[in-house]
Amino acid sequence: MSLLVDLAFQLVQMTVVLLIAPLLTGLVRKVKARLTRRRGASIFQPYIDLYRLARKEAVVADSASPLFRVFPYVIFAVTWVAAALVPTFATGLLFSWSADLIAIVALLGAGRFFLALAGMDVGTAFGGLGASREAMFATLAEPAMLITVFSLALIAGSTQLSTVAAFMASSAVGLRVTLAMGLVALVMVALAENGRIPIDNPATHLELTMVHEAMVLEYSGRHLALIEMAAMLKLALYLSLIACVFAPWTLAISDTGVFDRFTGGSLYLIKMTIGCVALGVFETSIAKMRVFRVPDFLGAALMLGFLGALLLFVSRTLK
């Protein structure tokens, strides 16, 4: 019986991230539009876009390989699975033990691996450009994220995200320099991974600075819808991840009642809204970087994460 309830909650969480992801993207766009004194599209516009794309005929380039049509499904599945493993409003997901934080990082890495390959598949200059730059960003962003995960795992004594969140919500954690460094590093990585300003501009097209858009240039119709959806899921994932690790209060810890889960759910929405507004404000207040400034930015994230972890390794005995 309890297995069924857990399974139901797992499915609810999976559906929640899937449903909420376009809304978050729409919200960020709305905030950015309002801040630049435009009215902006409705926050529900991404749903409409996705629906429109999904119904369109898919155009596939002549030189595309059979994998071209498979990659979008793989990218979507990998991202969704990763997102489903991050607690949104309650911990103790049924399948949370099937992949820990390191595995979530690796799943996101898999998504990027296949996206870069998808960009190279048709054999156009833009696709290769995007893939090459994405690969360069990833070589710094992924280790930075992994090192931050190390710090979290050492503080909480576990790499399981549910355990980490439960530990962070308890009073045992206190203020730590490492956590502050980890938060900054994680936010920097999140900006890079989601292709936000100052790393990449999600709104540009036909610009030599684009990265993500360059890779998906040849996609259309349902394939494009899936890739866009995966990108939105990724944003939701990072926002949920930061919220669940650094602001885990009101997260319903496992074995609590339905009511707690309900409060957790509504507060989750509030947390996500705050995150989106913050992202929108940040993006409007900063300019995009040159591509070769990005390694400095991400290198700083890597160093912060590393210093945080080093502090932790060194300070454990002093406690």
Place this chain on the structure above:
Amino acid sequence: MSALAALMSLDAALLSLGVIAGFLIAWRVSANAFVYGAAFALSLGAFVVASWALLFAAPPQSLTLPIGLPWIGAHFRLDALSAFFIALIGLGSAAASFYAIGYGRHERSPGRVLPFYPVFLGAMGLVPLADDAYAFLVLWEFMSLASWALVMAHHERPENARAGYVYILMASFGTMMLLFAFGVLAGSEGSYQFSEMRAASPSLAVATTALVLALIGTGSKAGLAPLHVWLPLAHPAAPSHVSGLMSGVMTKVAVYAFARVAFDLLGPADWRWSVPVLVVGGASGLLGVMHALMETDLKRSLAYSTIENLGLIFLGLGLGLAFKADGMNEAAALAMTAALMHALNHMLFKSLLFFGVGATLTATGARDMGKLGGLMNRMPATGLFMLFGAAAISALPPLNGFVSEWLILQAVLLGPAFPQWTLKLLAPTVGAAIALTAALAAACFVRFYGISFLGRPRSKEAAEAHEVDRFSLTTMGALAALCLIAGILPGFVIDALKPVMLFAVGGTMPTQSTIAWLSIAPIAASRSSYNGLLVMIFMLATSALVAFIIHRLASDALRRAPAWDCGFPEPSPQTQYTGQSFSQPIRRVFGGFAFRAHEIVKAPTPGDMAPARFIVRGDDLVWRAIYLPIERGISALASRLNALQFLTIRQYLSVVFAALVVLLLVLAGAA
């Protein structure tokens, strides 16, 4: 018949198969299918016997043959550690042999390959069985020389001849270091049997010297930095199935040799031993993957990636040594299990990738990325299997590469428990190095696969490529399947490694196969767990669900059209990214200090019609800082000693007399 006797007869049969092959070729009989088929059967037999010995935890067996040095004989022994490595070698050899039944048909000079191939396999299979220093070194040399002959198979190409030269130099150097290591361990009594070395308790200084010598000796075979220079020359020079064997299997024999010395023969470990191992492992990982990212020759790129993976394996072994020295046996078991699993996984995917490049070579005659592209359309099966290999080596879940890297990271996370400050600081550094290496490896294999198998063909040969024979495809398919199986059911591998851990570090990881849902949990389920099977089912279910929903409810219409490319499609495939341009951003970020790479843009002055030039300069620091001075030193010394060639008889006699006096003085001093 005992398992040990069975294994020895199988290997002896392999050695004699080499002789038979020689005769067959002398008689001009087509020997290809027979030799490779027999090698396949014998290797598979060795795999089965060794796995049986490992899984059923057969007690150690020994055997003495009256060959070799007259008063010693040759000792052989089968225990858990050797059983694991023999199983690994057997599986890798069987795969390579089966692949070669098809691939070997394209060999232009089979007489240079067929006689040495079975000898190489037999020698590799025998090294882990050797139980005294003499037998070990003889078999080790056999392995080196047989592989050298295979590297020289196509010696008419000057770069292969050079590769063979560098290889034989480095291999001899490595064997010499191992000889010294065993010499130090044997002591003045000259107890060359491993059982005597095990029983002796050498002083810390002696043991440390032996460990460093063994690290140099085995590291030169495993391709650890800075002794790696021969590897990217020699491995690609051999025929592809032999390249796969050298990278996937022979390097593991070096891992075995190091593990045998460090975890068995030396006795109780000292924590300081782990420091050089960790430093060398981390350096090899980073250096190897950087080089792999810059290389445009597919086989050389794979060879550099072998250096990277061996670095990871030695990192695991180093952590295992450190944990063992500090009495944390469970943690040591975790680190060493990770290392050995990575050894197995690396054998699987590296063999697969080399076989795939071999298939590419058969189909197009090219192994330079700049001449390939779009092979997925022409060779879909090879392309699909290669995608599995590329994803596995990039440590993507749910494939096998991820599991072993995940386990190594779990071992790193136990680092704060080290009592020594050096190790405490080294542990997060190792973690960062692994993270960086893994990320760079993923970039490397996006490039490797994307440039050669995706995109548009860059040459006529690539455009007219054809799928390869069924033997090759079957082997690649089987290896790809094994990569997946080892990734989703790692618990069984971990459990199979238990007797090895008990033998090597005196502790084991918790039993995995009893954990619900076939998860793996290296320490405790509350701390960390991973379930590749569930992740895979999850991924398959979600993608199938989405595909079904979209195709049913939205649209499944599809139209083929020319590439859009922002409205200005350029028909020439030259406009695609190449191997060099793909890695250019990474070279700019990391290459500055890794290779002292710098780019020079020479733009003509306005009005000048000369073309602009873009020049990239780089430097292999290891080669320049270590090998060139040695080479210069040897040449200088040789030209000085040249004078000795032109002495008179009287002068020679006085030199001999002086040498005799000096030797007598040394002897008198020692006594």
